[in-house]
Amino acid sequence: MRAYWFDNAEGDQRLPHDSGRAVSADYLSQLGVLYYNIPSESDVDKLALERSYKNRDMITVSPEKMGAIYEEKVKSFFHEHLHEDEEIRYIRDGAGFFDVRSEGDEWVRIFLEKDDLIILPAGIYHRFTTDEKNYIVAMRLFKEEPKWTPLNRGPDVDVNPFRKEYLQTRQV
Numbered sequence: 531m532r533a534y535w536f537d538n539a540e541g542d543q544r545l546p547h548d549s550g551r552a553v554s555a556d557y558l559s560q561l562g563v564l565y566y567n568i569p570s571e572s573d574v575d576k577l578a579l580e581r582s583y584k585n586r587d588m589i590t591v592s593p594e595k596m597g598a599i600y601e602e603k604v605k606s607f608f609h610e611h612l613h614e615d616e617e618i619r620y621i622r623d624g625a626g627f628f629d630v631r632s633e634g635d636e637w638v639r640i641f642l643e644k645d646d647l648i649i650l651p652a653g654i655y656h657r658f659t660t661d662e663k664n665y666i667v668a669m670r671l672f673k674e675e676p677k678w679t680p681l682n683r684g685p686d687v688d689v690n691p692f693r694k695e696y697l698q699t700r701q702v
């Protein structure tokens with residue numbers, strides 16, 4: 531894992547866009563974003579049990595796996611959105627970027643690779659992209675039924691109860 535302020539430069543979303551200013555795991559935790567490095571899948575089983583994640587699946591995001599819809603998918607993952615539940619991703623192969631909004635509404639870019647696990651809280655605005663290698667395999671964990679409807683940012687979603695609760699909890 532490596533986190534830094536996004537540079538906001540033009541250019542492909544899959545480029546690093548590294549401003550050179552690092553962001554600490556401590557700062558991420560202030561945003562409610564939790565990060566773990568977990569080499570052993572049995573430790574992920576423990577975490578899933580503790581947090582009552584009952585379901586999981588694996589997703590491969592690559593042109594080989596997705597074919598013609600790959601580019602479209604990658605663009606849609608990159609639309610700024612939130613969820614009404616936590617988003618948990620455990621990277622099993624390849625790499626990618628999760629961008630999350632800071633308290634000042636700037637992008638923090640989080641580079642994740644194998645054995646990295648991230649928990650994004652409900653209500654945080656974020657987006658995802660593969661990197662230039664166009665390949666990531668991730669485990670997605672869910673509490674109950676997969677509930678990952680992305681709610682794209684806009685005036686109506688800004689007042690979503692889960693968004694309001696996130697802002698209140700973080701006091702940001």
Ligand code: KMT
Pocket residue numbers: 589591607617619626657658666667668
């Ligand atoms: C998301 O939430 O954007 C995704 O699930 C992307 C694929 S997981 C690496």
Ligand code: NI
Pocket residue numbers: 611612613617656680
């Ligand atoms: Ni999401």
